[in-house]
Amino acid sequence: xxxxxxxxxxxxxxxxxxxxxxxxxxxxxxxxxxxxxxxxxxxxxxxxxxxxxxxxxxxxxxxxxxxxxxxxxxxxxxxxxxxxxxxxxxxxxxxxxxxxxxxxxxxxxxxxxxxxxxxxxxxxxxxxxxxxxxxxxxxxxxxxxxxxxxxxxxxxxxxxxxxxxxxxxxxxxxxxxxxxxxxxxxxxxxxxxxxxxxxxxxxxxxxxxxxxxxxxxxxxxxxxxxxxxxxxxxxxxxxxxxxxxxxxxxxxxxxxxxxxxxxxxxxxxxxxxxxxxxxxxxxxxxxxxxxxxxxxxxxxxxxxxxxxxxxxxxxxx
Amino acid sequence: xxxxxxxxxxxxxxxxxxxxxxxxxxxxxxxxxxxxxxxxxxxxxxxxxxxxxxxxxxxxxxxxxxxxxxxxxxxxxxxxxxxxxxxxxxxxxxxxxxxxxxxxxxxxxxxxxxxxxxxxxxxxxxxxxxxxxxxxxxxxxxxxxxxxxxxxxxxxxxxxxxxxxxxxxxxxxxxxxxxxxxxxxxxxxxxxxxxxxxxxxxxxxxxxxxxxxxxxxxxxxxxxxxxxxxxxxxxxxxxxxxxxxxxxxxxxxxxxxxxxxxxxxxxxxxxxxxxxxxxxxxxxxxxxxxxxxxxxxxxxxxxxxxxxxxxxxxxxxxxxxxxxxxxxxxxxxxxxxxxxxxxxxxxxxxxxxxxxxxxxxxxxxxxxxxxxxxxxxxxxxxxxxxxxxxxxxxxxxxxxxxxxxxxxxxxxxxxxxxxxxxxxx
Numbered sequence: 001x002x003x004x005x006x007x008x009x010x011x012x013x014x015x016x017x018x019x020x021x022x023x024x025x026x027x028x029x030x031x032x033x034x035x036x037x038x039x040x041x042x043x044x045x046x047x048x049x050x051x052x053x054x055x056x057x058x059x060x061x062x063x064x065x066x067x068x069x070x071x072x073x074x075x076x077x078x079x080x081x082x083x084x085x086x087x088x089x090x091x092x093x094x095x096x097x098x099x100x101x102x103x104x105x106x107x108x109x110x111x112x113x114x115x116x117x118x119x120x121x122x123x124x125x126x127x128x129x130x131x132x133x134x135x136x137x138x139x140x141x142x143x144x145x146x147x148x149x150x151x152x153x154x155x156x157x158x159x160x161x162x163x164x165x166x167x168x169x170x171x172x173x174x175x176x177x178x179x180x181x182x183x184x185x186x187x188x189x190x191x192x193x194x195x196x197x198x199x200x201x202x203x204x205x206x207x208x209x210x211x212x213x214x215x216x217x218x219x220x221x222x223x224x225x226x227x228x229x230x231x232x233x234x235x236x237x238x239x240x241x242x243x244x245x246x247x248x249x250x251x252x253x254x255x256x257x258x259x260x261x262x263x264x265x266x267x268x269x270x271x272x273x274x275x276x277x278x279x280x281x282x283x284x285x286x287x288x289x290x291x292x293x294x295x296x297x298x299x300x301x302x303x304x305x306x307x308x309x310x311x312x313x314x315x316x317x
Numbered sequence: 318x319x320x321x322x323x324x325x326x327x328x329x330x331x332x333x334x335x336x337x338x339x340x341x342x343x344x345x346x347x348x349x350x351x352x353x354x355x356x357x358x359x360x361x362x363x364x365x366x367x368x369x370x371x372x373x374x375x376x377x378x379x380x381x382x383x384x385x386x387x388x389x390x391x392x393x394x395x396x397x398x399x400x401x402x403x404x405x406x407x408x409x410x411x412x413x414x415x416x417x418x419x420x421x422x423x424x425x426x427x428x429x430x431x432x433x434x435x436x437x438x439x440x441x442x443x444x445x446x447x448x449x450x451x452x453x454x455x456x457x458x459x460x461x462x463x464x465x466x467x468x469x470x471x472x473x474x475x476x477x478x479x480x481x482x483x484x485x486x487x488x489x490x491x492x493x494x495x496x497x498x499x500x501x502x503x504x505x506x507x508x509x510x511x512x513x514x515x516x517x518x519x520x521x522x523x524x525x526x527x528x529x530x531x532x533x534x535x536x537x538x539x540x541x542x543x544x545x546x547x548x549x550x551x552x553x554x555x556x557x558x559x560x561x562x563x564x565x566x567x568x569x570x571x572x573x574x575x576x577x578x579x580x581x582x583x584x585x586x587x588x589x590x591x592x593x594x595x596x597x598x599x600x601x602x603x604x605x606x607x608x609x610x611x612x613x614x615x616x617x618x619x620x621x622x623x624x625x626x627x628x629x630x631x632x633x634x635x636x637x638x639x640x641x642x643x644x645x646x647x648x649x650x651x652x653x654x655x656x657x658x659x660x661x662x663x664x665x666x667x668x669x670x671x672x673x674x675x676x677x678x679x680x681x682x683x684x685x686x687x688x689x690x691x692x693x694x695x696x697x698x699x700x701x702x703x704x705x706x707x708x709x710x711x712x713x714x715x716x717x718x719x720x721x722x723x724x725x726x727x728x729x730x731x732x733x734x735x736x737x738x739x740x741x742x
Contacts, residue, residue: 119518
């Protein structure tokens with residue numbers, strides 16, 4: 001089966017996953033985002049790129065932060081924005097995903113931002129809509145969260161300029177993380193020479209090393225001399241079960257505190273996709289430290305999402 | 318009623334026949350098998366030159382979806398599809414709606430299928446009530462009403478005590494368990510093979526240990542209780558190694574694989590192709606090669622189609638929410654032929670695995686072309702080129718990983734009980 005995010009000319013028609021994107025395509029998105037970053041600092045935070053277009057946020061899974069940043073991004077591009085919390089409406093009435101989407105297409109929406117708890121949901125939708133409709137995956141199951149991967153790459157480039165001399169560590173629940181998967185693919189495509197994943201065996205997916213990462217179970221060894229530390233949120237429901245015995249033990253064995261941060265390079269940056277669990281995966285002092293770039297990530301996220309929407313819509317405008 | 322099948326390459330593995338011969342069918346039985354039989358002896362003549370004439374196929378796993386799931390397919394549509402695939406005897410698992418756990422339901426299914434006169438339907442009765450893995454069904458009553466064996470379909474028994482007691486009970490009456498080896502805990506919510514692909518796609522993986530722990534448990538209990546066991550749809554190399562050793566140690570076990578496992582791996586899932594959502598999941602290339610090796614060395618006794626028609630709407634969903642299964646009975650013999658051609662495996666050895674070996678597993682006198690045996694015959698045209706698509710498939714299920722692929726070879730006619738039940742247009 002083909003990757004439906006590229007059209008026959010090789011242009012981006014949907015953004016479904018980082019996997020399958022070329023380095024040039026990713027850099028184009030990052031460069032375009034760079035030009036949008038300044039708009040957020042202006043008094044009038046709007047450009048007319050998507051004027052007359054309708055962006056529909058369809059969230060089959062609850063989310064506040066991601067949905068809000070997509071909404072702000074679309075509004076700054078002058079699009080009309082509709083938010084649909086499907087998790088609490090038609091799905092519970094038994095409507096299929098495809099029927100929900102087709103109804104919205106009938107209302108003439110142009111771009112759909114979709115989040116769904118099932119891996120592959122965005123691919124599925126994209127392969128069943130007309131070519132003038134664009135799908136942006138805002139997270140599908142454990143599979144992919146491409147705009148997060150892009151904004152993380154954007155953040156790293158802001159602070160580190162080059163990708164090809166970096167050591168990056170991703171720490172936490174890799175198994176259930178679409179963010180980790182997207183970051184692993186993005187960093188590999190961008191030429192990061194050493195990507196490490198740090199987690200207990202229970203939170204690592206099968207054959208993860210085949211994605212191009214080095215596996216560490218000991219966080220102290222894994223953080224040694226890294227330039228970038230990407231922390232992952234550990235879902236509360238994973239605690240007190242068969243994956244992890246308790247929050248306390250997790251923080252003790254894998255939590256990022258100052259002494260562990262000191263093992264990394266002096267100018268290493270600390271990232272987190274949010275929302276954070278202070279005292280579970282990250283110590284408050286580290287989260288608020290000068291090395292933390294967690295809040296800039298959020299700001300950059302808007303520029304990156306503006307960039308993705310502009311590039312997708314641009315092809316047919 | 319008499320039919321003469323002329324000049325076909327007759328392959329009858331039981332009798333070690335592979336030669337150009339004529340077959341005379343009279344009154345539902347094979348009356349004669351020889352060279353140059355007199356055409357005057359029959360009312361109807363089928364020219365089978367350049368074709369393969371073999372026993373009607375016995376499919377050990379064919380979901381007819383009746384009772385209950387007629388929106389997917391009907392008994393008639395799927396028996397027609399089976400005939401188009403050369404199948405004249407079919408074993409159907411008990412996970413219908415309602416579940417086949419009561420004699421009345423089994424009798425109804427048997428009666429309904431007998432009226433259609435398209436093949437022998439051999440239902441597997443539920444081993445436990447509602448397949449709940451807790452309480453035994455009325456096994457003897459179910460047997461008397463027509464169940465050929467007892468199964469849990471896709472619902473493995475979790476409780477080892479229940480498994481042990483059910484085997485003891487089956488063994489008391491010398492009845493056979495047909496089980497798919499899967500550990501319910503290890504495979505819980507699992508979707509595809511655990512490995513690089515499941516990691517890339519973010520789909521929950523099912524490890525081979527899920528199959529091997531179950532095989533170990535089943536075989537150990539079978540050994541202790543002296544229960545006859547058939548393991549259905551083995552998918553892993555590790556599992557096949559265990560079965561090979563068990564057979565050497567004299568445990569009464571047989572096994573089959575589904576045709577999909579022979580030609581596909583998890584790599585074929587691509588970007589979430591729901592037609593490749595199967596149970597057991599498609600495995601790695603090394604498992605696939607081991608399966609082919611085990612077919613040849615005899616560890617694998619039989620090959621089944623695992624025909625599972627699925628309503629199109631249930632495939633039009635995100636992968637994990639879609640329904641597993643593929644429509645495959647019409648592809649069984651074409652794929653057997655492809656296997657023989659591509660891997661240089663003796664066609665007779667492969668035909669044995671879909672005719673005489675399944676008959677042995679079911680302990681029925683079928684799957685051969687001996688004189689005086691039932692005239693269930695499949696005639697296969699090994700040079701017919703065709704494309705798999707929604708028009709060429711007779712089954713109501715148009716869901717197959719092989720959609721729009723070309724195959725060489727197709728069944729051209731099927732005879733059941735001396736009557737022609739399928740002729741290719």
